[in-house]
Amino acid sequence: MRYTGQPISSEDFEMDFRTLGKNGPKVSRIGMGVWQASDLWKGDDEQIVRAITRSHELGVNLVDTAEAYGNGHSEQVVGRALRDIGREEFVVATKVHGANLRYDELQRAASASMKRLGVKVIDLYQIHWPDPWEQVPLKETMKALEKLCTEGKIRAIGVSNFAVRDLEEARSHLSRTDIVSNQVRYNFLQREIEEEVLPYCRKNNITILAYSPLAQGALTGKYDREHVPKGDIRDENKLFAPKNIEQIEKVNAVLGSIARRRGCSVSQGALSWLLANQMVVPIPGAKNEAQAEENVGSTKHLLTNAELTELDTAYELVDIDYLPTVPDVPIELVT
Numbered sequence: 001m002r003y004t005g006q007p008i009s010s011e012d013f014e015m016d017f018r019t020l021g022k023n024g025p026k027v028s029r030i031g032m033g034v035w036q037a038s039d040l041w042k043g044d045d046e047q048i049v050r051a052i053t054r055s056h057e058l059g060v061n062l063v064d065t066a067e068a069y070g071n072g073h074s075e076q077v078v079g080r081a082l083r084d085i086g087r088e089e090f091v092v093a094t095k096v097h098g099a100n101l102r103y104d105e106l107q108r109a110a111s112a113s114m115k116r117l118g119v120k121v122i123d124l125y126q127i128h129w130p131d132p133w134e135q136v137p138l139k140e141t142m143k144a145l146e147k148l149c150t151e152g153k154i155r156a157i158g159v160s161n162f163a164v165r166d167l168e169e170a171r172s173h174l175s176r177t178d179i180v181s182n183q184v185r186y187n188f189l190q191r192e193i194e195e196e197v198l199p200y201c202r203k204n205n206i207t208i209l210a211y212s213p214l215a216q217g218a219l220t221g222k223y224d225r226e227h228v229p230k231g232d233i234r235d236e237n238k239l240f241a242p243k244n245i246e247q248i249e250k251v252n253a254v255l256g257s258i259a260r261r262r263g264c265s266v267s268q269g270a271l272s273w274l275l276a277n278q279m280v281v282p283i284p285g286a287k288n289e290a291q292a293e294e295n296v297g298s299t300k301h302l303l304t305n306a307e308l309t310e311l312d313t314a315y316e317l318v319d320i321d322y323l324p325t326v327p328d329v330p331i332e333l334v335t
Contacts, residue, residue, distance in 0.1 A: 015059025016299065018281060020207045021180025024156040025091045025123050029275065029299050031062030031283040032292065033211055037077040038070035040233040043287045045077050051286040052081040056089060058296040064183070064209065064283050066095035066128055067113050075116035082118055092117060093124035093209075095160055095183075101127065101136040106144040110153060126158035126183055130166045138166070142173035149177055156180045158209070164200045171204075183209035186280065188219055188251065188273050188311065189239070189320065202279055213274055213282035214267050215239055221252045221266030239320075247318045254314040264301045271298035276308055 016029040032055045036043035052063060063081070065074045075094060082090060094117065100109040114122060125148065127141065148154045159170060160183035171179055182201055184193050186208060193208070201208055214220055217229055218239045228240040238244065255269040262269070274282045275298065286292040303311075 015296075017061075018207065018278070020124065020156060020158070020281075022178060022205050024158075024180030024207070027062040027091050027281060028060045029281065030060060030271070030296060031064055031093075031209070031281055032060055032295070033283040033285045034063060034065045034074045034078055035069050035211075036285045036287050037065075037074040039073075040070075045080075047288045048077055048286070049081045049084065050289050051292040052078070053085060054289040054292040055286065055296060056081075056085055058293065060292075060296060061089060062091045062093065062281065062283065064093040064095075064124075064211075065117075066097070066126075067100075067109060067116075068095065068097045068128060072112070072116050075113055079116055079118040087119055091123045092119055093126065093158065094122055095126040095128035098127070098129040098131050101131050101141040101144075103140050103144045106141060107148070110148055114153070121152065122154045124156045124158050124181065125154040126160045126181070127162070127170075129161045130163075138169050139173045142170055146174055146176060158183060160184065160209075160211075162197075164196045167197075167200060167204075167206070179206055181207040181209050183211055183283075185212045186210035186274065187213050187215045188255075188270050188315065189215045189248065189318075191315075208277075208280045210274055210280050210282045213284050214270055215248075218245075218248050219252065219255070219267060219270035221256055224249055241321070243321050247320055251314055251318055254311060258303070258307050258310070262301050264297065265294055267294060268298040268301055269303075271295065272301045272303050273308070273311055275299060276303050 017026050018029060019026050032052060034048065037045060037048050063078055065078045067075060094113050096106055096109045100106055110125060125145065145157045149157065157177060157179055158181040159179055162182050167182065184197060186193055198208065216234050216237055217223060223229060223245065225242055225245050228245065234240060252266055255266045259266050259269045271282055271284065274280050284295045286295055
């Protein structure tokens with residue numbers, strides 16, 4: 001079932017909120033990721049600002065970006081929205097690139113992000129990726145982050161794409177605070193974190209921020225073997241290979257059946273599957289107001305235990321040929 005574009009009334013919509021980690025910021029049950037403001041996605045800046053605005057009208061306060069998205073362009077687009085709507089209305093999350101993890105580099109990167117965002121404080125500052133070259137000790141990086149906390153430049157520390165071993169080491173170097181969130185790829189199809197990362201985060205009260213919650217569109221029901229996305233970052237995504245699309249169609253058929261019974265869309269069903277886990281906050285992207293409304297609308301469709309079982313049964317019957325354990329997309333570099 002596809003989204004019809006029927007407007008959601010903000011007057012009749014009440015958003016739930018969650019605290020990140022033990023004592024992090026209080027965020028809306030669903031957030032918005034702004035990777036779309038990047039050449040890799042070919043999003044329209046004005047439309048994305050409108051999407052942020054519409055999300056805010058419906059109760060979303062968490063907006064996530066990164067210095068790597070469009071070499072800082074995404075942060076600038078978020079900054080435009082903050083100026084239009086009001087800084088105090090948002091929990092602003094951004095990420096430092098893996099190439100900027102040395103002590104002094106990280107201080108400069110944070111200042112540059114604040115300037116692009118137009119803020120004096122970053123609510124959630126995340127390490128985008130553990131140092132891929134393993135040249136910068138995590139101890140140095142975490143001390144730099146803790147200094148930013150002490151100085152009041154950031155309110156909370158988060159990480160992204162961290163395995164359990166990385167989380168344990170990073171936390172061991174913090175003396176006055178703790179990591180409140182781990183932003184990882186998590187959706188109904190790509191569930192690698194369920195083996196180790198999710199149990200560890202649950203045990204240690206670390207919130208999961210789920211990026212790519214719709215598997216870059218594979219869980220929207222929009223695509224099939226005759227129609228796959230073209231002309232953006234998804235050209236390289238093997239989820240859309242013919243064999244995989246054939247399997248994913250089976251999942252979307254089950255999601256579609258549930259969606260028809262509930263009067264919602266396939267993508268809302270997929271997001272609701274994530275929302276059933278109280279420690280997970282999905283951060284889907286939106287290129288326009290209609291997508292923003294559809295994403296937020298998923299919070300009105302909480303799945304029953306019977307529906308969750310129905311979906312898990314469908315998942316067990318699907319054979320995806322290629323689901324890498326780490327995202328196979330290029331990360332843009334800030335130079």
